[in-house]
Amino acid sequence: xxxxxxxxxxxxxxxxxxxxxxxxxxxxxxxxxxxxxxxxxxxxxxxxxxxxxxxxxxxxxxxxxxxxxxxxxxxxxxxxxxxxxxxxxxxxxxxxxxxxxxxxxxxxxxxxxxxxxxxxxxxxxxxxxxxxxxxxxxxxxxxxxxxxxxxxxxxxxxxxxxxxxxxxxxxxxxxxxxxxxxxxxxxxxxxxxxxxxxxxxxxxxxxxxxxxxxxxxxxxxxxxxxxxxxxxxxxxxxxxxxxxxxxxxxxxxxxxxxxxxxxxxxxxxxxxxxxxx
Numbered sequence: 173x174x175x176x177x178x179x180x181x182x183x184x185x186x187x188x189x190x191x192x193x194x195x196x197x198x199x200x201x202x203x204x205x206x207x208x209x210x211x212x213x214x215x216x217x218x219x220x221x222x223x224x225x226x227x228x229x230x231x232x233x234x235x236x237x238x239x240x241x242x243x244x245x246x247x248x249x250x251x252x253x254x255x256x257x258x259x260x261x262x263x264x265x266x267x268x269x270x271x272x273x274x275x276x277x278x279x280x281x282x283x284x285x286x287x288x289x290x291x292x293x294x295x296x297x298x299x300x301x302x303x304x305x306x307x308x309x310x311x312x313x314x315x316x317x318x319x320x321x322x323x324x325x326x327x328x329x330x331x332x333x334x335x336x337x338x339x340x341x342x343x344x345x346x347x348x349x350x351x352x353x354x355x356x357x358x359x360x361x362x363x364x365x366x367x368x369x370x371x372x373x374x375x376x377x378x379x380x381x382x383x384x385x386x387x388x389x390x391x392x393x394x395x396x397x398x399x400x401x402x403x404x405x406x407x408x409x410x411x412x413x414x415x416x417x418x419x420x421x422x423x424x425x426x427x428x429x430x431x432x433x434x435x436x437x438x439x440x441x442x443x444x445x446x447x448x449x
Contacts, residue, residue, distance in 0.1 A: 195290065256405035305327040359388055
């Protein structure tokens with residue numbers, strides 16, 4: 173893998189191709205890089221941070237074409253506290269997202285499913301991967317309504333914000349996904365820290381109840397989270413271990429967060445290329 177860049181400063185993202193992409197009548201920027209099967213890497217709050225770009229480069233460097241849609245915030249910016257709060261507040265009332273319990277699946281997931289289909293048509297292979305984080309964590313599951321998506325990863329899925337035991341997906345869609353997982357022998361990886369304020373144990377139990385043995389949860393101890401040099405948004409707003417493979421990852425050999433990253437990369441390679449390593 174390429175040497176990671178410093179994450180303390182804004183990332184120019186110059187090694188990604190910025191594409192204006194219109195799907196279902198809606199146009200969004202998508203940052204694309206790499207070769208090989210497609211993987212959709214969705215941003216966490218408050219946007220495409222330097223740490224998220226670092227993770228996307230790790231995915232690219234092991235042989236995938238990364239599609240990183242810009243859904244909110246300033247692309248490449250270090251997450252600031254006040255700006256991050258504003259981004260989050262806007263997203264919570266946006267028609268594209270369903271941030272609270274009882275509202276069903278977020279409408280933006282239809283656009284993301286179309287992006288997955290586009291990635292598959294451009295990159296080929298057996299299908300595409302989808303990695304959601306935080307606000308977009310559950311989107312990787314909903315995207316399985318698109319047949320091209322065969323490798324879903326849910327990192328600290330945080331919606332709905334007001335009910336720790338609820339899932340941000342319409343019940344009929346959840347049933348359809350569960351049936352597909354069983355029918356096609358597919359699995360879902362999911363990650364959280366034990367003390368995460370936004371993705372609690374109740375949510376993982378709800379996923380396990382709905383998906384059974386197709387759901388593979390990973391719960392990391394809080395002691396394995398990075399707590400130094402955090403961007404202001406994560407230090408002041410998130411204020412708990414949260415982002416397993418981005419802000420709270422400790423990029424050192426032997427660290428549980430690096431092991432989680434490597435497990436995700438191996439999962440993508442196994443599902444999308446047939447290679448185990």
